[in-house]
Amino acid sequence: MKNPTINNIFTQEDINNIVKKCNEKFNNECSNLSLFGKKIYFSQKLVQNYSIDFWHMGSLENKDLHKNNRHSYYNIKPCNNTLMSNRCTNCTQHTFEINVRNTVRDICAYRLQSIKFFKIAIENANEKSDNIKVWKTEDYSTKRQRNELIKIRFQENEVDYLIILKENGDIYYFVTAYLVFEQREKNDLDKEYNSRDSKKIK
Numbered sequence: 001m002k003n004p005t006i007n008n009i010f011t012q013e014d015i016n017n018i019v020k021k022c023n024e025k026f027n028n029e030c031s032n033l034s035l036f037g038k039k040i041y042f043s044q045k046l047v048q049n050y051s052i053d054f055w056h057m058g059s060l061e062n063k064d065l066h067k068n069n070r071h072s073y074y075n076i077k078p079c080n081n082t083l084m085s086n087r088c089t090n091c092t093q094h095t096f097e098i099n100v101r102n103t104v105r106d107i108c109a110y111r112l113q114s115i116k117f118f119k120i121a122i123e124n125a126n127e128k129s130d131n132i133k134v135w136k137t138e139d140y141s142t143k144r145q146r147n148e149l150i151k152i153r154f155q156e157n158e159v160d161y162l163i164i165l166k167e168n169g170d171i172y173y174f175v176t177a178y179l180v181f182e183q184r185e186k187n188d189l190d191k192e193y194n195s196r197d198s199k200k201i202k
Contacts, residue, residue: 015107019050019058022112026054029119035126035152040165040172047100053174055098058112059105114179117161121154121177125202131156134202135193136167149175150201153189160186 010018033040042053098105124132133153138146150172152163160180165172180186192198 010109015109018109018112019107022058022115023050023054026051026057026115026118030115033119033122035122035150035165035172038167038170038172040122040174042174047098052100054115055100055105055107057115057118057177058108059098059100060108060111061103061105111178114161115177117154117159117179118163118177121152121161121163124154125152128202132202133193134200136199136201137192137197151189151192153180153193162189 031042042051045052047055098107121132125134131154133151133155135151137149137151139149148167150165150167152165154161154163161177162180163177164175166175180189193200
């Protein structure tokens with residue numbers, strides 16, 4: 001893979017190379033995992049020849065489309081205080097986009113390269129490591145159908161990675177996975193985990 005100069009903003013070629021490399025990791029390390037003996041299933045639907053769930057893991061919703069002012073939603077970027085922050089402005093400039101489930105999303109190099117934490121988090125959950133929290137919550141879809149969600153939160157040093165799966169009998173379906181960077185969301189997750197409405201597993 002080409003290694004562009006640190007201070008250069010990512011080009012389309014750079015993004016394509018990152019996507020290709022990270023998709024190899026997704027296929028090799030994520031697609032055959034199990035949690036507590038139950039297989040984790042990803043969608044077979046493809047967008048631009050890549051799994052729709054891979055794109056979801058490696059992109060951010062363009063929330064500026066729903067705003068009425070000129071200021072970017074991400075006043076602090078997910079990759080803030082990392083080398084990636086000097087290379088990528090896509091969550092504020094919206095140069096490289098992907099449409100996932102009728103939602104415009106910005107391809108995020110930082111989230112793409114964080115896909116490696118998915119396998120680490122699942123393995124740590126299976127081993128019941130101290131850096132893992134696992135709990136169940138109930139969620140209702142637009143059809144008012146009750147879904148049981150399982151959440152896995154991996155926290156180690158500066159890493160705070162969340163995985164959400166939908167439980168269906170003896171299998172899990174992937175919902176989302178991403179690095180948690182906003183303090184408000186960190187606090188909300190702590191509150192939910194400690195809520196009497198949540199069923200703690202670990």
